[in-house]
Amino acid sequence: MVSVWLILVLEFLLSYEQVVYALKQLQNEHFSIAFDIPPDDPFSGVAQEILTLAASYAKRIELFAKIHSLSAELSKGVLLEDVLSRAYQAFRTVIPYSRLACALISEDGASLQLVWAHSSNPGNMRLTKGFQAALANSSLLQILADGEPRIINDLAVYLKRKPDSTSTRLMLAEGIRSSLTCPLVVDGKPVGFLFFSSKRRNTYQGAHLDSFKRIAQLISIYIDKSRLYQDIHDQNRTLQSTQEDLRQKSMHDTLTGLYNRGAILDLVQNAIHQAALDETRVGIMMIDVDYFKRVNDIFGHLAGDEALRNVAHAIRSAVRDYDRVGRYGGEEFLLLLSAPSDAAVDAIAARIHEKVGEIAPLPATRPVHLSVSIGIAVKAARDVDIDQLIEAADNALYRAKEAGRGCSIRHDG
Structure with missing residues (x-):
């Protein structure tokens, strides 16, 4: 015992x-x-x-x-697109899904916009970035009120109960069968939703809600941070674009759209410097509209402005893509020639006369046809500076005027 x-x-x-x-x-x-x-x-x-x-x-x-x-992993992302792309890859070890999407609430809280979506079958996506829906009367409002993730394990059954749900209909068309919707909340304020979706029914279990909530809290923080960076990034891009617009406007003549005097002279100076390094030639043409004062006196300044625009367009259409044209002042234009061979220079001058000659004549008792005189200077860059090059072209232009206008003369020497 x-x-x-x-x-x-x-x-x-x-x-x-x-x-x-x-x-x-x-x-x-x-x-x-x-x-x-x-x-x-x-x-x-x-x-x-x-x-x-x-x-x-x-x-x-x-x-x-x-x-x-x-x-x-998420901390490595900066902009919203990067953060969500990293989330798509990283969350696979925690949550099963075939598709991941993020929608953000508008500032006024009235609507929701899909800002990012990715799928294992991207070619079949129907619910894509940019999709918008009103929040009023949406079942998503209940998720925000509860602060809890929502599991729908049979979207086909759900659509029968909610036949007006466009997003559900589109997801079913993609082959999605179950979904997990997590609210994104930052400092107590709802900012959007994260949508996990699967092609299999009954993928998500209520026992995992705590895990889903923790993940949603985590990504909320990084999405909020990325939105701030995105706003800064977008503002910087807008600022850069505005600065570039201002720079372009400061370089171009408002009447003709050509480079203005300062810009074209800078281009000529740079071309002389580069040609000197390359030991090549540099060439310019000074182009003057013949009898332009008569055009202004007879037809008025508005007609004169239109004539200058037409001449500018004619010159642009006659030159090569890599040549540069500027308005030197008044009715005078300056053309910078790249790689100016003698044959190319002669051909360009001929095309300019031809294109200007095609401009419709100004109506009068005797129609006034526009023409231009051209002075050409082509020099070895090492032997000339910008003032000498322009003076040479001006002298040639003067000789073209003396020769009866409507012609081209090359500077000798």
Whole structure:
């Protein structure tokens, strides 16, 4: 009798020691626990609870580790597109999905816009970036009110209950069958939603809601940060675009759209410098509209302005893409020639006369036809500066005027 009692005591103590050891293992965050306790042992129930607790702790620690890893990955993104692209790749270790999308709430809270979406089958996407929907009477408002993720494990059944849901209809057309919608909240303010979608029914389980909430909280922070960076980025781009517009306007003549005097002279100076380095020639043409004062006197300044625009267009259409044309002043234009061979220079001058001659004559008792005189200067860049080059072209232009106008003369020497 005594021996039986001793055996029972020993079994009790052994089970007790296993339980105590297991609890110490839990305290030290060691979750690989095993018991050698028979089902009829008084400690069997306790042992089972400890095993359940250990498994729960292990999953929680694993989730924390994954969330930490996700946070590290998301922190590498700056702009919204980058953050969400990283999220698409990173979340696969935590949540199953075939499609991930993000929609943000408008500033007035009245509507929702899809700002990003990616799918394992991008060619079949129907619900794409830019899709908008009003929030009024939307089932999404209940998600915001509850602050809890929503699971729909059969979208076909859901559509029967909500036949007016355009987004659900589009997702079903993509082959999506279940969805998880997580609210995105920053400092207590709803900013949007993250939509996880799967091609399989019953993909998402309510037991995982805590994990989904933690992930949504994490990405909310990074999306909010990325939106701030995105706003700054967009403002910088707008500023740069405005600055470029102002720069272009400062370089161009408002009447003709050609380079203005300062800009074309800068281009000539740069061309002389580069040609000197390359030991090549540089060439320009000074082009003057013949009898332009008569045009203004007879037809008025508005007609004169139109004539200058027509001449500018004619010159542009006659030159090569890589030649540069500017309005030098009044009715005078300056053409910078790239790689000016003698044959090319002669051909360009001939085309300019031809194109200007095609301009419709100004109506009068005797129609006035427009023409131009051209002075050409082509020099070895090492032997000339900008003032000398312009003076040479001006002298040639003067000789063209003296020769009866409507012709081209090249500077000798």
